[in-house]
Amino acid sequence: MQAIQAQNLVKRYGSVLAVDDVSFSVAPGEIFGFLGPNGAGKSTTQRMLTGVIAPDAGDIQIFGYDLLRCPNPAKQLMGIVPEMANVYVDLSAWNNLMFMGELYGIGKKTRISRAARLLEQFNLLEKKDLKAKGFSKGMKQRLLICMAMMNDPQTLFLDEPTSGLDVQSTHLIRNLLREFNARGQTIFLTTHNIEEANQLCDRVAIINRGRVVAIDRPQNLKLTLQSLQSLEVAFSSPLQSMDILYSVEAVNEVKKTGDKFRLYTNQPARAILSVVDLARRHNLEILSINTLGPSLEDVFLRLTGGQEKRGAHNASC
Numbered sequence: 001m002q003a004i005q006a007q008n009l010v011k012r013y014g015s016v017l018a019v020d021d022v023s024f025s026v027a028p029g030e031i032f033g034f035l036g037p038n039g040a041g042k043s044t045t046q047r048m049l050t051g052v053i054a055p056d057a058g059d060i061q062i063f064g065y066d067l068l069r070c071p072n073p074a075k076q077l078m079g080i081v082p083e084m085a086n087v088y089v090d091l092s093a094w095n096n097l098m099f100m101g102e103l104y105g106i107g108k109k110t111r112i113s114r115a116a117r118l119l120e121q122f123n124l125l126e127k128k129d130l131k132a133k134g135f136s137k138g139m140k141q142r143l144l145i146c147m148a149m150m151n152d153p154q155t156l157f158l159d160e161p162t163s164g165l166d167v168q169s170t171h172l173i174r175n176l177l178r179e180f181n182a183r184g185q186t187i188f189l190t191t192h193n194i195e196e197a198n199q200l201c202d203r204v205a206i207i208n209r210g211r212v213v214a215i216d217r218p219q220n221l222k223l224t225l226q227s228l229q230s231l232e233v234a235f236s237s238p239l240q241s242m243d244i245l246y247s248v249e250a251v252n253e254v255k256k257t258g259d260k261f262r263l264y265t266n267q268p269a270r271a272i273l274s275v276v277d278l279a280r281r282h283n284l285e286i287l288s289i290n291t292l293g294p295s296l297e298d299v300f301l302r303l304t305g306g307q308e309k310r311g312a313h314n315a316s317c
Ligand SMILES: Nc1ncnc2c1ncn2[C@@H]1O[C@H](COP(=O)(O)OP(=O)(O)OP(=O)(O)O)[C@@H](O)[C@H]1O
Pocket: 013, 016, 017, 018, 036, 037, 038, 039, 040, 041, 042, 043, 044, 045, 192
């Protein structure tokens, strides 16, 4: 049985086809990422999966329960952190959690012990009696996740969980999601942050303009793009012109990345020899040279049609 099974989901807003025939499944215990650019349909999909809005067509099963026809048992298995949610700012962190616990019908003893454990894990225990009004964005987001965890859900849905947060909160949230997952919890998260998907997810669906364009493990997605292997080269002094790099053999694209250059090639060994030769001819000292596989960002840009936007240069070799 799958934790989440989405079949042929469709959602329109007037003339906008926000989600266009989306199907995928998430196995129990997986961290599944839904990755896409702004407006791709990520939040709309999450809102359908969590029963907030109904799809125009399609089916959703959560651990075998039909969400559309029989929502309650499916919803009881979920913890939800929506994109635009807020905590109750006039309540303390503790009372936010007590309130959620009561909504879920959790007994007092369990409510208290669970709230104390969650606040400690999310580094909020010391602030438990302060009103959430004074909390930073990162603290509010951590409290929101605690609230979503109060019913000890089998599947946690998070919409852009670390978007716009400080480094510490981001780090803490990602680590705790890994910990929850290690204890068997399934996690569905939408993100436009490629590095987040790469670091956290067992599998990723890439969504673009309402359609899923790829689903696989991040590593497999990278392997599909062997033509995006590259060399990263740093020279000890700045180049007078990047143009000389276009003469490197077997290179089909050159990009400047900070103080380094990235030369895309499907023949890295040949390109390395050619770079060394070029450095000798132009009296340049190579500080470092590394071969890199395609990044998830490369795959994402290729699949979502974003590659042209990078200002890529075609070498004439
Ligand atoms: N309530 C709504 N009414 C009308 N159009 C909507 C509504 N919600 C979303 N849309 C449109 O549906 C499309 C998908 O939006 P959605 O919010 O699902 O994308 P997203 O991938 O989550 O983007 P973001 O990361 O910017 O939140 C967009 O074109 C958006 O403008």
